[in-house]
Amino acid sequence: MATSAAVEDSEYRWHYNLEATLFSHSHNNAFPSRLGQFLHPTRATLALKDRTRDEEFLWKSRDHRKNRHVKYTPKQDRSRRGKNPLVGIGHMTRLEYWNVSWWVATTFTLGSIIWVVNGFYSFLPFVDTSFGTSISGIGWSAWTGATIFEVGSILGVLEAWNRGETASFGWGIRHALGYENIIQPNGNGVDSIALGSEGKEGNLKDRHKWIWFPSDPKYWHELGFLAAFTQFWAATIFWISGFTALPSIQDSITTRKGVLDGVFWTPQVVGGTGFIISSSLLLLETQRRWYLPNPESLGWQIGIWNFIGAIGFTLCGALGYAAQASTKAAYQSSLSTFWGGWAFLIGSVLQWYESVNSV
Structure with a gap:
């Protein structure tokens, strides 16, 4: 029964x-x-x-x-x-302006590139003393990367709402x-x-008007929308740390540890955790069973790289709480941003490939 x-x-x-x-x-x-x-x-x-x-x-x-x-x-x-991977890569030179999934992928790719740059700004001074710490470079790249991620997350929600009936x-x-x-x-x-x-x-292609704010509750039962919605709120919270990374704000809060922890490190931890949840949902969407990975799926590969990137960004914030007191914590915090940004970039490029190649 x-x-x-x-x-x-x-x-x-x-x-x-x-x-x-x-x-x-x-x-x-x-x-x-x-x-x-x-x-x-x-x-x-x-x-x-x-x-x-x-x-x-x-x-x-x-x-x-x-x-x-x-x-x-x-x-x-x-x-x-794409008849083969090389043809598929060639499709990435196309401007599929009509395809919201293309906009999602290229936006996150651009944002990930900015985060890789931020990782270099943050981590290189620890491995080569000839590179001085650039508060301006770190701050502005963090704000730019966080803002682009926010835009990509909004597009991701719109993609989930307009997936066709x-x-x-x-x-x-x-x-x-x-x-x-x-x-x-x-x-x-x-x-x-x-x-x-x-x-x-x-x-x-079934025709329907572009959906901006649907009232249909069916979307709350779709993994794709739940992942996009979680990612949106994660990116929104994470953006706070990008804003407070701006040089003028950092200068005013660096010596006030409670404020620094509350408005800079904590949004990274909370936002990064949201990214982990979102990427986990996307992984599960591609799996036949919740406990069986599906590495042969391109969507799963995108999800796992985003999951790794999310862990890196979360660790950056978590280790940041002790960064002022411990050089080792500061080193690992910056390193987490570095490899986390690269993981997001790999996932975003794969998503770009996915968005321009049909099955």
């Missing part, structure tokens, strides 16, 4: 529209049944209703949110599928299977073979 109830609940939690020729089954996420019933599926199998054809396709929530089912660029009709696989597979209709949110069917001026993706 318990198994049956879980299956029925899983069917209920599937809330995407499907093409008229498809049905979904085998919905699941990485969590045990009780927690799993609260969350929407992160993967499902889509199959043809035509029993004479046995094609089935694996739908993944991350691929859906990241627009990886869009096979061709709008209007230009250029293929987005129709589970799809792009024009290439539809055309190969001879699909004729797609169910739009308003229930109307459209001819998927009659390609308009918008190109091969044309009418196949």
Whole structure:
């Protein structure tokens, strides 16, 4: 009886529209049944209703949110599928201004580069005395990096809200299977073979107005949104430490340890912890079971590098409490920023690659 109830609940939690020729089954996420019933599926199998054809396709929530089912660029009709890694890297030279996932990835890449620069400013004086400590360089790079991360986090929330309502696989597979209709949110069917001026993706992308502040509670059951929402608040809190790192503010609080701990180090610890939670949710979104890593998944690799970066930023703040009293703590705090920034950069570049290559 318990198994049956879980299956029925899983069917209920599937809330995407499907093409008229498809049905979904085998919905699941990485969590045990009780927690799993609260969350929407992160993967499902889509199959043809035509029993004479046995094609089935694996739908993944991350691929859906990241627009990886869009096979061709709008209007230009250029293929987005990288036949090999080198072709995929070449796609990174494209400006996919229409793709919010591209904006998310490139924004975090830029922010991560700034944090790597900040890491050099912070750490080099410890390993080479010829490099003097630059309060100005550290402060302004920290503020710039934190601000860019905040912008990226806002874009991440918008990405989760505007992930599309129709589970799809792009024009290439539809055309190969001879699909004729797609169910739009308003229930109307459209001819998927009659390609308009918008190109091969044309009418196949479900149309909806851009969502700024939705009231639909369904998003609170989606791991992708929960991760983005957590990241937004983490970045917002973390930004406080970027602001208080500005040279004029640092000069006024450096000698006041209680204030320094409260407005500079603590936001790093709290914000970094939020980044850890966010990246953990993104890791779990790509896994079949909560205890089974999925290193073969590109999304999982992005999540693990962001997780490492989040640990580095958290340790920077935690060790910073003792930085004035201990040279070793100051050394490790700066070092944590250095390797944490590099980890975020690796994760962001991989996310950039992901955003411009379809599955």
